[in-house]
Amino acid sequence: MRRPTxxxxxxxxxxxxxxxxxxxxxxxxxxxxxxxxxSRLSGVCARHQRQLAxxxxxxxxxxxxxxxxxxxx
Amino acid sequence: xxxTYEAVYIFDSTLEDAAINDKINRxxxxxxxxxxxETAHWGRRQLAYSIGAKDxxxxxxxxxxxxxxxxxxxxxxxRLDDGVIRYLITLHEHEVGAPPxxxxxxxxxxxxxxxxxxxx
Numbered sequence: 001m002r003r004p005t006x007x008x009x010x011x012x013x014x015x016x017x018x019x020x021x022x023x024x025x026x027x028x029x030x031x032x033x034x035x036x037x038x039s040r041l042s043g044v045c046a047r048h049q050r051q052l053a054x055x056x057x058x059x060x061x062x063x064x065x066x067x068x069x070x071x072x073x
Numbered sequence: 074x075x076x077t078y079e080a081v082y083i084f085d086s087t088l089e090d091a092a093i094n095d096k097i098n099r100x101x102x103x104x105x106x107x108x109x110x111e112t113a114h115w116g117r118r119q120l121a122y123s124i125g126a127k128d129x130x131x132x133x134x135x136x137x138x139x140x141x142x143x144x145x146x147x148x149x150x151x152r153l154d155d156g157v158i159r160y161l162i163t164l165h166e167h168e169v170g171a172p173p174x175x176x177x178x179x180x181x182x183x184x185x186x187x188x189x190x191x192x193x
Contacts, residue, residue, distance in 0.1 A: 062081055063120035
């Protein structure tokens with residue numbers, strides 16, 4: 001059985017490099033808990049998924065997106 | 074060889090704007106950059122999680138070109154400054170001069186994706 005092909009949202013919008021400062025875009029690629037969404041669910045291509053993972057980790061460090069969502073210290 | 078960097082500073086949001094500008098000028102002075110660094114002020118915004126006892130920060134993004142040898146001194150100044158909650162310095166070379174993806178590139182990428190799917 002052939003799975004329906006998902007196209008990479010970054011390739012579609014002609015994004016060359018994923019920006020770690022764009023927290024609204026990154027927010028689409030994390031789960032409700034704040035985990036990085038796997039590419040098999042989001043359809044992101046391998047090249048952009050690698051960039052995305054780095055970008056999300058940088059954005060977390062800068063407190064733009066949370067490490068864990070809904071966590072009370 | 075000079076390289077292009079991008080730095081994001083998170084300042085204590087209780088600092089006055091003038092004090093923040095003074096600090097940025099001092100940091101820029103340490104870089105000995107030929108061109109004036111481009112700075113973008115995002116202003117005060119809420120942190121996604123509290124850092125120490127702080128829930129808000131003043132974000133500033135700065136792009137500059139400098140010799141890698143000047144960075145340790147600059148980073149030391151950032152680390153020692155109590156007004157800086159957090160900072161991140163990243164290389165900013167790939168965005169510079171990178172052409173947008175052409176039609177052919179996109180078509181090739183799509184074809185490759187199709188090939189991958191055939192394998193499983």
